[in-house]
Amino acid sequence: MKPLIAPLNRLGARRIRKQAAWWVMELHGPGRDPALEEKVRQWIARDPRHAAAFELATDAWQRSGHLPGVLPEYTLGATQKRTRPRASVLALAGMAVLCVAIIAAIVLLRDPTLVTGPGEQRTVELSDGTQVSLNANSRIVVQYDDRVRKVSLVKGEAMFNVIKHQLRPFIVVIVDRKVVAMGTSFEVRREDPAGSAFAVTLVEGRVAIEPISWPDALPNESLSGLKLLNPGERLRFDGKSAEKKDSPAIERVTAWQQGQLIFDDTSLGEAAAEFNRYGSRKLSIDGPDLARLRVGGVFKISDPSSFAQAMASTFHLRILDRGDTIVLTDKQAEPR
Numbered sequence: 001m002k003p004l005i006a007p008l009n010r011l012g013a014r015r016i017r018k019q020a021a022w023w024v025m026e027l028h029g030p031g032r033d034p035a036l037e038e039k040v041r042q043w044i045a046r047d048p049r050h051a052a053a054f055e056l057a058t059d060a061w062q063r064s065g066h067l068p069g070v071l072p073e074y075t076l077g078a079t080q081k082r083t084r085p086r087a088s089v090l091a092l093a094g095m096a097v098l099c100v101a102i103i104a105a106i107v108l109l110r111d112p113t114l115v116t117g118p119g120e121q122r123t124v125e126l127s128d129g130t131q132v133s134l135n136a137n138s139r140i141v142v143q144y145d146d147r148v149r150k151v152s153l154v155k156g157e158a159m160f161n162v163i164k165h166q167l168r169p170f171i172v173v174i175v176d177r178k179v180v181a182m183g184t185s186f187e188v189r190r191e192d193p194a195g196s197a198f199a200v201t202l203v204e205g206r207v208a209i210e211p212i213s214w215p216d217a218l219p220n221e222s223l224s225g226l227k228l229l230n231p232g233e234r235l236r237f238d239g240k241s242a243e244k245k246d247s248p249a250i251e252r253v254t255a256w257q258q259g260q261l262i263f264d265d266t267s268l269g270e271a272a273a274e275f276n277r278y279g280s281r282k283l284s285i286d287g288p289d290l291a292r293l294r295v296g297g298v299f300k301i302s303d304p305s306s307f308a309q310a311m312a313s314t315f316h317l318r319i320l321d322r323g324d325t326i327v328l329t330d331k332q333a334e335p336r
Helices: 002-027 034-046 048-063 089-108 268-275 304-315
Strands: 122-125 131-134 139-144 149-161 170-174 177-181 185-190 198-204 207-211 227-229 234-237 244-246 260-267 282-285 294-300 317-322 325-330
Touching: 002 034, 002 048, 034 048, 170 185, 177 185, 198 207, 227 234, 260 268, 268 282, 268 294, 268 304, 282 304, 294 304, 304 317, 304 325
Parallel strands: 149 170, 282 325
Antiparallel strands: 122 131, 131 149, 139 149, 149 185, 170 177, 177 207, 185 198, 198 234, 207 227, 234 244, 260 294, 317 325
């Protein structure tokens, strides 16, 4: 019987979306009255999934241009049947098409996978109004349903400006943890898609970081294993040792949104790796001693050549241009 669970759940979700679409059409038709409004309120209150579906249906109707209509007879259940005067075949067909369009719009409002390539950044608004900004070489999968707004960060870096929603928590899944937002602006970064290292930086509001196995709900703050962040704090996981909390300069963490990279006592190797996330030209540091040099400054994401020139001037290094690769090496040594 277990394989039947998912199909049955999907069928139930489709039925709820269909009911929500018809309620929205009824409310914007000529037969609206206090009795109908009360029935809709009762239906919404009956199940949290009803409220979420009604919200999506209303959004879809608004995007359709607020089209009015007269609905044909439709049965929502033995106690909810409503009839309308006989309408023309043309009107019935038109309203059927409109209802199908609303139901389709509800499905389409569930945002797909979002991807950026090298040097590409993208900002999108999800169906609930939450804004997501993706850095270069990033990938997220949006998995909204009637109970939870869930996004999985597969790789890269993303900034989330989350719209509050009392019924459906907003969760970002990353590796074996998840970030639960509480009307929040925060950034999540995954260093290596194949690894377990990642960082969460809170800009404003509050977030909780918890094991992925916990329920998809706003957490109880007294639970053991729960990590809470305050604005300006960052929690980093390297997958090996205990997590580390610090308070970096927010403008440095989010500088990529302005097309900049800001380094502050950063190793030359780390700075080069950061540049290599963008564009087709890569930076190569010749040897571990050079890679350990500490650098600072503000640089354009799209201009690794200027960064190489600045580093060569500061540390008396030599630049070798090898087409798609810029090599920084010591002046007295040939690159290995």
